[in-house]
Amino acid sequence: MATGVPSYKVILHGEYGVGKSSIFRRFMNNSFTTATGKQSTIGLDQCSRTINVGSQDVKLTLWDTGGMERMSFIGSSYYRGAHAALLCYSVNNRDTFTILSQYILDIVMNAEGAKIFLCGNMSDQLSSETAANVVTDSDLEQFMSQCEDVLSGVYRVSCKDSTGLDEMFMDMAKVLHQDSVSRMTLRRDLIIPGHTPDRDVNPGSDKRRCC
């Protein structure tokens, strides 16, 4: 039986430049860098943090990579065993938002069973100058109404000024742990000591199997 701190793997997902690595760095060491020029992530990074949810410690491990790696052979280890995907877009770039359904499909196909959390980053960039390209509250509401069964949490954050990040990590840890506890309870309730369900469903099946 597994012991120790429950551990959950979360992959970062979303368009180039929406701030996935910035979220990763805030998670890892609470830092933020403003890169001049395009610096896409190459390779795979992972980092863990222990978060206390109520009376229980849980470990969240974030995985970050660039789009090219996800499509290469590295991709399979990226998706494998993921409990969740943090699907990111930039609140001041509608293109990164309108493409989200493609990313949801990608997660569903490659990381079966992973919960999806939606994260709008760069909330510090919401201003009148960027208004034309901003993802509005009504855009978000419409998207959520279409995808409510798919989304396990919705957040708005800024890596630049740290708004909303710790609350998001805490909430994700809570949701993932609660889900895991519910599954274990369900499994335990289904197993009655000394009772083998298969035999009752098909009495006599043992005879047929006997050689």
Ligand SMILES: Nc1nc2c(ncn2[C@@H]2O[C@H](COP(=O)(O)OP(=O)(O)OP(=O)(O)O)[C@@H](O)[C@H]2O)c(=O)[nH]1
């Ligand atoms: N103003 C502002 N800039 C941000 C924020 N988050 C990230 N950035 C900047 O956005 C740029 C892209 O951020 P990254 O974290 O590299 O984005 P990414 O999604 O990892 O990009 P890829 O690796 O290419 O997929 C960098 O110049 C960051 O400094 C934020 O919350 N506010």
Ligand SMILES: [Mg+2]
């Ligand atoms: Mg990156």
